[in-house]
Amino acid sequence: MAAPLTTGATQPPAGSSAAATAYPHWVLFEQRVAEDSAVGSDSTADARTVAAARTSTGHPIAVSLRLAAPPAESRLCVHLPPSVDRKYATILAAHGDSVLIQIAFKPRGGFDQEIDYFVYIAGGGAGAGLPRPPSLCLLPPCYRTEEEAKRYGSRPPVGASGGEVLLLRAGEWTVKRLPVTATRGKLPFSCSWSTHTTLPVGDALLCWVDPYRGLIFADVLDDSSTLRHVPFPADAARPASGPASSRNVCATADGAVRFVNVSPRCCCGGAGATHCRSSRHAYTITTWTLRMDDMAWVMDGMVDATELWRLDAYAGVPREQPARPVVSLDDPHAISFLVCERSDKDYGDDTLWVIVVDMRCKTLRSVSLHPGTEWYIVRDRVFPSTISSCFNSSPSTGPSAARKSRHTETIETPELLVDGELYQNRAGHSVLQSSCKSPTEPNTQASSTSTILAALEEIPGLPRDDMLKAYSILSLDNGRRLIALLGLPVSLRKDWLLMEIKASEAACSMCATCTAHLRYA
Numbered sequence: 001m002a003a004p005l006t007t008g009a010t011q012p013p014a015g016s017s018a019a020a021t022a023y024p025h026w027v028l029f030e031q032r033v034a035e036d037s038a039v040g041s042d043s044t045a046d047a048r049t050v051a052a053a054r055t056s057t058g059h060p061i062a063v064s065l066r067l068a069a070p071p072a073e074s075r076l077c078v079h080l081p082p083s084v085d086r087k088y089a090t091i092l093a094a095h096g097d098s099v100l101i102q103i104a105f106k107p108r109g110g111f112d113q114e115i116d117y118f119v120y121i122a123g124g125g126a127g128a129g130l131p132r133p134p135s136l137c138l139l140p141p142c143y144r145t146e147e148e149a150k151r152y153g154s155r156p157p158v159g160a161s162g163g164e165v166l167l168l169r170a171g172e173w174t175v176k177r178l179p180v181t182a183t184r185g186k187l188p189f190s191c192s193w194s195t196h197t198t199l200p201v202g203d204a205l206l207c208w209v210d211p212y213r214g215l216i217f218a219d220v221l222d223d224s225s226t227l228r229h230v231p232f233p234a235d236a237a238r239p240a241s242g243p244a245s246s247r248n249v250c251a252t253a254d255g256a257v258r259f260v261n262v263s264p265r266c267c268c269g270g271a272g273a274t275h276c277r278s279s280r281h282a283y284t285i286t287t288w289t290l291r292m293d294d295m296a297w298v299m300d301g302m303v304d305a306t307e308l309w310r311l312d313a314y315a316g317v318p319r320e321q322p323a324r325p326v327v328s329l330d331d332p333h334a335i336s337f338l339v340c341e342r343s344d345k346d347y348g349d350d351t352l353w354v355i356v357v358d359m360r361c362k363t364l365r366s367v368s369l370h371p372g373t374e375w376y377i378v379r380d381r382v383f384p385s386t387i388s389s390c391f392n393s394s395p396s397t398g399p400s401a402a403r404k405s406r407h408t409e410t411i412e413t414p415e416l417l418v419d420g421e422l423y424q425n426r427a428g429h430s431v432l433q434s435s436c437k438s439p440t441e442p443n444t445q446a447s448s449t450s451t452i453l454a455a456l457e458e459i460p461g462l463p464r465d466d467m468l469k470a471y472s473i474l475s476l477d478n479g480r481r482l483i484a485l486l487g488l489p490v491s492l493r494k495d496w497l498l499m500e501i502k503a504s505e506a507a508c509s510m511c512a513t514c515t516a517h518l519r520y521a
Contacts (some may be wrong), residue, residue, distance in 0.1 A: 024266075027388045028070045028073050028336075028383070029073070029384075030074070032380065033089035034076070034077045034078070035078050035080065048391055049065040049067070050062055050063070050079075051063050051121075052136060053118065055116050057105070061136070062078075063076060064076075065077070065388075070336065071354045076101065084105065086106075089103040094384070095385075096171065096200075097122040097123070099120045100118075102116045116136060119136075120136050122298070122392065130345075160228070165178055165221065171449050180216070180227040180254065181227070182229050183231070193216075195208045196210060197249065197381060201255060204222070205217050205220075208429075214231040215229070215249060215335055217295075229483075230295045232259065233288050245323040246391045248325045256290070258287060258289050259286075259297065260327065262285050265283060265492075283305045284492065299499075300499070302495060302496055304484065304487065305319070314458060318353070322357075324380075327384075335356070337356075337357065339355060353367065455493075456470055458493075461495050466497065466501060470497045493498055
């Protein structure tokens, strides 16, 4: 199994000298909450992360964390007495040092369920030298008053007339009906809005995401705030099915909002999947960043399936459309995906792969096997969180510290396990080393000047200056970028080239391998 790029013990032993610094500074929480009846010596709970409280029925409850460095997933564990029948537990949201948890209990002898909401707060971590240990807070029950039921009960939660927002302030729930304003054009819904994800953006904004209809923003600290609807980019291909697993909206560490869309494409240039053998599983990954001042999407990345499939690091990974994109809190250009290989046997285990794609360098940062064995895992949400940094004695803060930590912890080289054997590329190098390198032998036929000029002249509407910049880029990469360009439909080549030009001109702090990639590409 491949080792992740960033290292770090997932559960430092008590009293260890590395205990104060061994936690990763951000994690990916699974949506489903695990259950462990024990909290003492027989439990797998990390003692530094345990917090206890009581349920609304008076039963004791504890929560602990099992933390792992991304792209591996972390888990939140609930500890209950054996006599308490838990129906389900799930994470609803994560922000800063807090996690919102929903737990449903099944009363004995009854068919109904009782739902409790808890907020887990990391504090400083017990024994970390900070004043607050972790805490678990039971939220008060949320019920409408008779007046609120009369006022709002006959209207949908979100519609053209407004949206219903429940706020908890000073220990009391209040219901507000806020008007909805459209950023562009008419509102695309009446009563059909369905929230899939709730994102905290910065310290005051909340963002509700419907994978079909876009985003709704609200400033929860402003009493006069309105709900602002932002549609998805007009040129984002809408998936025919399963949008929740093929697209995602993420908030980055610096408060930016990014949209990742994975759309099937046809070899003829049309949108949508086809049964054509040459493009049956072909796809395009496109990313946008939301400009917060005018709520406009700016496309800043595009990678075609063929650009990943030809990498040595991709060998052994099935050529299937990746799902469940998640933007890294370390680097907004690093996005992890799940790739599923369905079993051809009845009731057989599926194989899941985790790949981390660098959208700027168009390379794979890591490849690993996911511990799950069921394809439907791709539908489960994951929650990026910096809560793990609270358990370190000197947690990293800000993007610069995150980048520094990521580079200093890059120790192990990923290794790929295929059919029980350690895989290396044809040159004998490790998978990670090969993923950012150009071929050692130049492809003189592909990189000939006449081929480059012919390819550029076929692109309609390409300005002269951009054509010259593109010629310089394509003539210096031993044919690799030219092959990638020619593998795209003509309708996508202009956008792809403009992305390449923008990336090559960007004055940014890149890793050494990426700098070498641009120098020799």
